Amino acid sequence: MTVIPPTAMVLDDIGRDEARRKAFEELLKPGYQQESLPNRLIRIVQEFIDDLFDRAPGGIPGGVLALVLVLLIIAALVTLIAWQARRATRSRRAADGSLFGTRERTAAEHRAEAERLAGEAQWGAAIKERLRAVARDLEHRAIVAPQPGRTADELAAAAGRELPAFDERLAEAARLFDEVTYGQAPGTAEGYQTLSGLDEALRTTRPAAAAGR
Known part of the structure; x- marks a missing residue:
């Protein structure tokens, strides 16, 4: 069986x-x-x-x-x-x-990439690259200390303490960055102009303490 x-x-x-x-x-x-x-x-x-x-x-x-x-x-x-x-x-x-993402670039490289993206009407990506250019430039000129993993809000706060005249414009730039990064907003040409105008103004500005010497 x-x-x-x-x-x-x-x-x-x-x-x-x-x-x-x-x-x-x-x-x-x-x-x-x-x-x-x-x-x-x-x-x-x-x-x-x-x-x-x-x-x-x-x-x-x-x-x-x-x-x-x-x-x-x-x-x-x-x-x-x-x-x-x-x-x-x-x-x-x-x-x-994070502010810089995963790729390290110079301020000039971020600006060039921002302009390229703006030329293609990719406003959200262009806004992010332009604020990264601002951050790199401020770090290069020792206005803010480099900080890995820094967010846009942290950059605005640190730079605003050194450049109080730009405090509100920096906060607005951080808000625009957060909107296209976290809120998935498409970004606008006006938003990019806000960032590029801030970048150009900051390039010729020194901290208040340094300017007084």
């Missing part, structure tokens, strides 16, 4: 087509539409394991236990991949939100 292993009985009961159909039906349920993909995969694996336990006769056979361990490893890998992806996304957002 041929004895059918418990593992084969369990897998046969479920069936590949039935398992595929159940998984597809789960994905279509309205309650899970807002669920993230990693969480959804983990939940499906957990439900599959529970179903195996329920169907296995006389406890947990060795074959089923091995299968469960494999599925648990897969679930752990999915979780790790999802965590790494979220971490990379946060890093990219932090880099995009």
